[in-house]
Amino acid sequence: MTSSFGWLAIDAEQRRRMMEAVDQFRDEGTIDDLGLGGIRDAFSGTLFPGTSTLHTRLRYALFIPWLLQTASHRQSVPEMMATFRESEYRLIEALKRGGESTGVIGREAGRNLQRRPSAVYWGMIARWGIFEPGFTVRRYFERELLRREELRASPRADDPELNPPVTPTGLDPRLPDPPERLLHKAQFALRAEDAQYLTEAITRTTAGTLLSHLATHRPTTWTDATMAPKAAWDPAIRSELPPLLDGIVGRAERFAITAHGVNLLYNLMLAEATSKHARQGGSLIDVYTERLHEWFDEAQRAPLNAQERTHIWRMVADRGGQVSRTTQEFLGIWADAVANATSATELTVSRELRDRIRAREREKKGSRARLAPGNQRALDAWSGASGTDRYDFRWPVARSHLQDLYDAQEAG
Incomplete structure (x- = not known):
């Protein structure tokens, strides 16, 4: 039976949720x-x-807002939208040139990719406060234009603190600057400033959760990826909760x-x-x-x-x-x-x-x-197995994200 799902008049977060539901029934x-x-x-x-079974690597949570910032320098919302869409395709090639072979969304599909990273990761970005919840890509670009007009029309004061406030864009101003030539060569490894920002975002917006706890309390036995706990209730984790x-x-x-x-x-x-x-x-x-x-x-x-x-x-x-x-x-x-x-x-x-x-x-x-x-x-x-996997509550995804944080903390 041909699928009748449509994507009209929905934002990236709604699309992400619907696609996750579709994928769930493929497994x-x-x-x-x-x-x-x-x-x-x-x-x-x-x-x-903020996690999803569709996630691959943590740095997408930064790639997407960085690409949005770059696209926002264009002169109109349609131009911004087109530039942002193009940059998501260019990111695929940049990650390949950076030597990444797994976790690259669209690695095989290329420009035929139906579900771009922004749709996959928008829920995380909003949940962790990187973007204001409820914002869409279009709304961000509209706010950027409005902010630009407000700054142009406002008289400049010698004291920056006296400048009139402008409309926020919805993007967290604490976001670290992107690496140079991001769309030429990109990698999933986090810089120290990336890891620090994401750790602060996670602990600020998800306090009291297992994700927040593990972001700042690495189990002593979790020395590298090969020693990562197999389940969220591993004794090495629970002993410190x-x-x-x-x-x-x-x-x-x-x-x-x-x-x-x-x-x-x-x-x-x-x-x-x-x-x-x-x-x-x-x-x-x-x-x-x-x-x-x-x-x-x-x-x-x-x-x-x-x-x-x-x-x-x-x-x-x-x-x-x-x-x-x-x-x-x-x-x-x-x-x-x-x-x-x-x-x-x-x-x-x-x-x-x-x-x-x-x-x-x-x-x-x-x-x-x-x-x-x-x-x-x-x-x-019936294929011979239906719903026979034990629930892991997205632990494999969370474990991968935490490993990326831990690796950056060690390197820093």
Whole structure:
């Protein structure tokens, strides 16, 4: 079926969010068949605000405002917009000339790139206060023209402090100057002043989050990229967290483990309904049965009790969302069943749990539900894995950004 998404009359942040949603459904490991993605996203935003699964390297958060500043020297908004668009394409080649081989947005697509870096990183730029939230590229250029006219019309005083104020452009005046000849040769490595600015921006705008904490508290075992923690709840991280933040991180881990189990059981039910085999050979029924047994031992050590679930509902609400009654009930019944079970088999053979998973899929997917009676086409389209990755709450992206900060701090 041809996509009918359109991009009319939306700003870069809206476009970024929509494209992220599209990409989410291209990754078989992260598809949200059972409707728990809203909670996952709330944890991601709480722990690592401003990040996105589409991000590659941290310095894009500076490249974009630097390119905007350069384009703003043109004489009209259309000229500024065209220059900025052209500079994003030129940045691709500049990064290649700088020796960058991975993380370059548009490296293969070149001028056929459909989603430019500004659309991908605009949410980060706004969330971290590099740009005033709510601003768009066009509005920034319009403000630049207005500011230019105000400066031209205002009489100059000998004392700079007596000059009349002008309309702010929305761009943080503390932004460091760009490197020389940025569009000739560019690299992702941060300068010391870049790292200092971004660290200050993160800690100023995301105080109390895991991202803010790690920006200024590098775990002692994280000596280089090869020693970076594998998860946000790694003991090397949690050992140094303040109690409130540690509670959020622990809750995120327990939710990730709990949700992983119900998604594995869902896939086991699909395997039973299709009798498909793994690519390496062997029955997928056996694969998911084994994975559930391995998961169960871990789940028993990290129960998600009613009090913890209440904290989760409150966290989602604090971010402007809401966990529906049916979602609360579905997750609660599953979590309690896990806590009370004596074996993985007790969960996998439970008729009640299987019925609830079928009902939950129908609730979220309607006529596209694979387990709905008679929906053979949907069953046949199942690839053998749907939503089987454990939630990581964007940790790989945050870890990469933090590594860029740490490397610059060491070099400085």
